[in-house]
Amino acid sequence: MSVPDPEPLLISRNPLPAAITGDLLAQLTFIVEVDRMKAVLRQSWVVAVDRPENDAEHSWHLALMAIVLAEHAREPVDVARVVELVVLHDLVEVYAGDAPLHDEAARAGQEERELAAAGRLYALLPDEQGARLRAAWDEFEAHVTPEARFARSMDRLQPLLLAWMTGGKGREEGVTAASIRERLAIIADGSPDLWAAAEVLIDESERRGHFGG
Amino acid sequence: MSVPDPEPLLISRNPLPAAITGDLLAQLTFIVEVDRMKAVLRQSWVVAVDRPENDAEHSWHLALMAIVLAEHAREPVDVARVVELVVLHDLVEVYAGDAPLHDEAARAGQEERELAAAGRLYALLPDEQGARLRAAWDEFEAHVTPEARFARSMDRLQPLLLAWMTGGKGREEGVTAASIRERLAIIADGSPDLWAAAEVLIDESERRGHFGG
Numbered sequence: 355m356s357v358p359d360p361e362p363l364l365i366s367r368n369p370l371p372a373a374i375t376g377d378l379l380a381q382l383t384f385i386v387e388v389d390r391m392k393a394v395l396r397q398s399w400v401v402a403v404d405r406p407e408n409d410a411e412h413s414w415h416l417a418l419m420a421i422v423l424a425e426h427a428r429e430p431v432d433v434a435r436v437v438e439l440v441v442l443h444d445l446v447e448v449y450a451g452d453a454p455l456h457d458e459a460a461r462a463g464q465e466e467r468e469l470a471a472a473g474r475l476y477a478l479l480p481d482e483q484g485a486r487l488r489a490a491w492d493e494f495e496a497h498v499t500p501e502a503r504f505a506r507s508m509d510r511l512q513p514l515l516l517a518w519m520t521g522g523k524g525r526e527e528g529v530t531a532a533s534i535r536e537r538l539a540i541i542a543d544g545s546p547d548l549w550a551a552a553e554v555l556i557d558e559s560e561r562r563g564h565f566g567g
Numbered sequence: 568m569s570v571p572d573p574e575p576l577l578i579s580r581n582p583l584p585a586a587i588t589g590d591l592l593a594q595l596t597f598i599v600e601v602d603r604m605k606a607v608l609r610q611s612w613v614v615a616v617d618r619p620e621n622d623a624e625h626s627w628h629l630a631l632m633a634i635v636l637a638e639h640a641r642e643p644v645d646v647a648r649v650v651e652l653v654v655l656h657d658l659v660e661v662y663a664g665d666a667p668l669h670d671e672a673a674r675a676g677q678e679e680r681e682l683a684a685a686g687r688l689y690a691l692l693p694d695e696q697g698a699r700l701r702a703a704w705d706e707f708e709a710h711v712t713p714e715a716r717f718a719r720s721m722d723r724l725q726p727l728l729l730a731w732m733t734g735g736k737g738r739e740e741g742v743t744a745a746s747i748r749e750r751l752a753i754i755a756d757g758s759p760d761l762w763a764a765a766e767v768l769i770d771e772s773e774r775r776g777h778f779g780g
Contacts, residue, residue, distance in 0.1 A: 364614050368732055371771045374764050381635050382764070386732055388631060389614040392624045401577050401599060402606040411605045414627035417654045418601060422594050422696070434647030441630045441650065483635070519581055519599055551587050551595070558584045 360449070360474065363387055377480045384478040390448035397454045398516040399523040406524060407516065409444045409452065416440035416508045423508070426547040429500040439505040442487060443494045446471040455537050456529050497543070507544030511552055514538060518555050522564045531560035573662070573687065576600055590693045597691040603661035610667045611729040612736040619737060620729065622657045622665065629653035629721045636721070639760040642713040652718040655700060656707045659684040668750050669742050710756070720757030724765055727751060731768050735777040744773035 365383045374382065394409040420436040444452075449471035453460040472491060476484035493502050514534075517525055534556055542549035559565065578596045587595065607622040633649040657665075662684035666673040685704060689697035706715050727747075730738055747769055755762035772778065 364732065367614075368734070370731075371767050373767045378639070378760065378764060382728065385628075385632055385635055386614060386728065389628070389729075389732075391615075391627070392613045392620070393615040400605045401580075401602040402604075407605070408624070410627045411621070411623040414604070414623045414630070414654065415598075415602070417627070417630060417650075419598055421651060421654065421700070422598055422692070426591070434651065437630075437650055437654065438634060438647065441627065441634065479635070487634070515595065515599060516602075518583075519577065519602075521581070547591065551591060554584050554586045 363478075364389060377483075380478060380480050381483075384475075387475070387478060388445060388448055391444065394444075394447045394452055396452050396513075397524040397526065398513045399520045401516060401519040409447050412512065413441055413444055415512055416443075416505070419508045419512060420505065423545070423548065424504075426545045427500065427504045427507075428543070428545055429503075431500045431504045435501040436505050436508075439490055439494045439501060440508055442490045443505065443509065445475060445487075446491065449474060454526065456526050456533065497540075500544075504544040507541045507548055510538050510541045511548055514552055514555055518559065522559065525565075529565060531556055531565050534565075576691075577602060590696075593691060593693050594696075597688075600688070600691060601658060601661055604657065607657075607660045607665055609665050609726075610737040610739070611726045612733045614729060614732040622660050625725065626654055626657055628725055629656075629718070632721045632725060633718065636758070636761065637717075639758045640713065640717045640720075641756070641758055642716075644713045644717045648714040649718050649721075652703055652707045652714060653721055655703045656718065656722065658688060658700075659704065662687060667739065669739050669746065710753075713757075717757035720754045720761055723751050723754045724761055727765055727768055731772065735772065738778075742778060744769055744778050747778075 363383065365386045370379060370382060391410040391413065392408050395406045396409065396412055398407045398412070399405065400407050400411070417437045417440050420433060420440055424431060424433040424436070446468040450464065450467040453464040472488055476488045478484070479487065493499055494505055497503055497506055517523070535553070538552055539549065541552050576596065578599045583592060583595060604623040604626065605621050608619045609622065609625055611620045611625070612618065613620050613624070630650045630653050633646060633653055637644060637646040637649070659681040663677065663680040666677040685701055689701045691697070692700065706712055707718055710716055710719055730736070748766070751765055751769070752762065754765050
């Protein structure tokens with residue numbers, strides 16, 4: 355199990371001066387490496403300007419949403435932990451890339467790619483810290499804690515909101531209102547209120563003929 | 568005191584269905600409006616791809632840095648609060664734009680523009696929530712709490728790190744090692760360790776002739 359064709363670390367383009375050592379060297383190496391998030395393009399389009407969104411922007415938008423929408427969580431949540439989870443949740447995509455939810459070909463092997471990516475990425479950090487950040491990703495993926503469930507709700511609601519604003523830009527061929535409903539129903543696990551709002555958006559988009567099939 | 572030529576809200580391009588009302592309508596309006604952060608370009612260039620960074624990416628990168636570098640804070644900090652501060656700290660730039668630290672012409676009137684922008688932006692939210700988010704911005708700007716000081720350290724260190732990686736790309740004419748040292752010394756208020764590392768980067772950049780004057 356390996357990440358295909360691993361590129362050199364970004365830091366190798368201009369290594370840090372030798373006076374920077376130890377944990378701080380490891381941490382700055384990691385911080386530079388995850389700059390790659392800004393180059394991972396998603397299916398969703400930005401509202402304010404005409405281009406696809408990237409993972410760094412998406413993660414920031416989710417953090418903002420978690421802060422603003424916390425009162426709508428199904429169960430009481432530690433908002434700060436939700437924010438931390440969404441800031442970290444897509445990091446493995448710096449090596450594994452974004453695999454759209456509706457694209458089965460892209461999803462094939464994605465879990466394996468993400469596990470390999472996590473192995474490579476978190477190993478850059480001091481051991482205990484790498485384990486701690488990886489645990490946040492595991493928590494998000496496991497969808498068991500109230501914080502992970504609410505974080506996932508943000509992650510599903512945000513692309514729907516961008517699609518609403520951009521007339522469905524970036525949505526793949528063959529996506530239907532029914533398939534969107536099925537993929538997004540998980541929003542209700544974190545917030546029944548927000549799922550109700552999401553259903554309103556899907557229903558109205560369907561009425562306006564924004565979906566193909 | 569007013570924001571020059573206010574544009575219509577982004578949400579007016581495709582208003583939400585009438586079934587979405589009350590606080591949730593206000594909150595989703597705000598969440599869509601701040602998508603503009605993705606279109607506010609900064610002086611710093613992205614490392615992973617050849618273009619300027621935007622405010623959404625920058626804010627995400629600071630959140631990640633706060634999580635990774637928290638142990639280097641001068642005083643114990645509530646990391647979650649630091650993350651919240653950096654996620655919110657540049658929001659007023661959706662209307663006021665980014666005014667680079669080293670550009671005195673751009674800085675003129677910037678405080679006034681940001682106050683006007685805050686007035687307009689936070690008024691979109693339910694009253695109590697708008698006041699709470701604005702208070703986070705005020706806290707960041709006041710630079711008094713340990714969390715605000717560490718957040719500011721992230722905000723000053725990150726562009727230096729990007730400049731190191733990109734060979735000083737985006738740096739204005741006339742910026743010298745001395746002027747950078749003066750503007751960045753505030754990093755020490757949040758973290759003497761990180762200021763020491765920053766000085767290493769500035770010294771080495773100077774040695775390599777990355778500065779003009």
